[in-house]
Amino acid sequence: MNGATRNDSDYAVPAGVLGLEGPVERPAPGSLPLRGDLAHMALAGTHLAAHYVIPHVRTVGAAGAGLRLSPRADAEEFAQLPPASRFELLDVAGEWVWGCPGPQGPAGWCRASDLAPADA
Numbered sequence: 001m002n003g004a005t006r007n008d009s010d011y012a013v014p015a016g017v018l019g020l021e022g023p024v025e026r027p028a029p030g031s032l033p034l035r036g037d038l039a040h041m042a043l044a045g046t047h048l049a050a051h052y053v054i055p056h057v058r059t060v061g062a063a064g065a066g067l068r069l070s071p072r073a074d075a076e077e078f079a080q081l082p083p084a085s086r087f088e089l090l091d092v093a094g095e096w097v098w099g100c101p102g103p104q105g106p107a108g109w110c111r112a113s114d115l116a117p118a119d120a
Contacts, residue, residue, distance in 0.1 A: 011041045011054050011103075030069050030078055033090060033100040033107035040090060042103035055088030055099060059116040067108030071096035079106045087115055 032047070033040035039049035062084075066077035071093050081087065081101060090107075091098040097115065100107035 014044050027105075030067065030106050030108050032105045033088070033103060035098075038091065040088070040100065040103045040107075053090045055090050058087045058089050058099075058118065060085045060087050061114050061116045063114065065110040065114035067106055067110055069108055071098070071109040075109070079108060081110075084116075089115075 027034060027047075032043065034043055034047050034049060037049065038051040038053050039047055041052045041054045043049070044052045060081045060083055064083050065081045065087065067079040067081065068075035068077055086101050087097075087099050087110075088102060089097050089099040092112070093109075095112055096109045097112045098107070098109050
């Protein structure tokens, strides 16, 4: 993820054996940084995903960012992130990025251009 910074002191790979001890209620889409294929590293002990990601910390740009459940311009925005707020980038798909303000959510897709330049 060229240009993104990561602060490894914020999130680290948990020590010991990871596992879930019983059923976990599936959260509503967009409520947590959790998808079937990946999840925020902070959710490793509480939610199951194929991969866990330590986020690259970025900043939302001057116009703010609207989060969507899918990386498409016609997808409805379900949350708005304010300008200059923290954005933890977890995945990139072309012009779209998936992430959240923190592991508590919400999580969704926004355009990469909605984020401030990485060197700003």
